[in-house]
Amino acid sequence: MIHADYDEQLPDDDSGVPEPPSKSQRKRESHALQDLGEQLVALSLDQLKKVPLPESLADAVRDAKRMTKHEARRRQMQYVGKLMRTVDPEPIQAQLDVFNGVSKAEVVRQHRLERLRVDLLEDESTLQTIVQTWPEADFQQLRTLRRNALKEREQNKPLRAFREIFRVLRDLEAGTTVGASDEKDGADDAAADE
Template identity: 60%
Template sequence: MAKHKHNPDEEYDGPSKSQLKRDSTALQDLGRELAELGKERLARVPIDEDLRDAVKDYQRFTAHEARRRQLQYIGRLMRNVDPEPIRAALDAFKGVSAVETARMHRLENLRARLIEDEKALHDIAEAYPGADLQQIRVLRRNAIKEKEAGKPPRAFRELFRVLRELETGGADDEAEGLDGGIEEEA
């Protein structure tokens, strides 16, 4: 058996087969995460149309083998795109990014302040001039009633959704000071 000696003059041939396989599997896993997104979130991920169509096809398929093959195809398409913006969008959906987590905490604190004291509406009106204060007031009232009656927190969640939409409407910087030092409720 002849041993292969390393020749320093030989050129680097690129990544090993094992590394290529790991990279391919990682892209396929990222593609699987994309395929598990709902329509609204998928629309917000920065991907090209071919990849978006392939993901939509995967979501339509029900047969296991068809989904497996489509996932491989998605993995192949992923080789031609930069995965970092996709990872960043998926992390934001999962609430992994520190910025997204801080924003969620700020909105939760604002909602808690609003539930405790209707005067917080004044802060919301100043920060978000286009806010529908009547809708927010009604949601606040309904959220309080739900809590007192022990009902599911539909209005409570809807209030959060409305506040989040206001903030993403371009007033992110103005909302920084709205949490007012309220501590998070458990």
């Protein structure tokens, strides 16, 4: 009989009022935003400029990048996490996915560049297509890289020119200066070659 009385006192679930998130859910969301903040701090300054951030959050992230003392950095990261709660994380995560090569658009772009590289190795006339698409392309450099890549493959040597072709095509598509590469490029290319 006690149970029947208890059931009568429960409020209707059909009230239309959404239940607030549980404490555990709020904690998980807070940790996810903190992790997103950590990823922002790990970015290079050039990459950070490409992420859509409010100025206050961008300043806090740059400050955290400069901090070397553990406790100061920990407090700054808490502040970054607090600021992260006021922004929509979706555009930030989307840009991070692009940097990490996770987004569908980035995967499609990399596959297109890989196909173009393979076409170039199989047929030298692809050079004309590349130069027509990107007039700023260095025809002679691409021709030399193609010849070197074919030699490397033939002699079972490391595929340096093969990776360099991808780098050049990626830079052309991005509209950056060809040949400007950093250490990260090697890691990107290794992932793209798989």
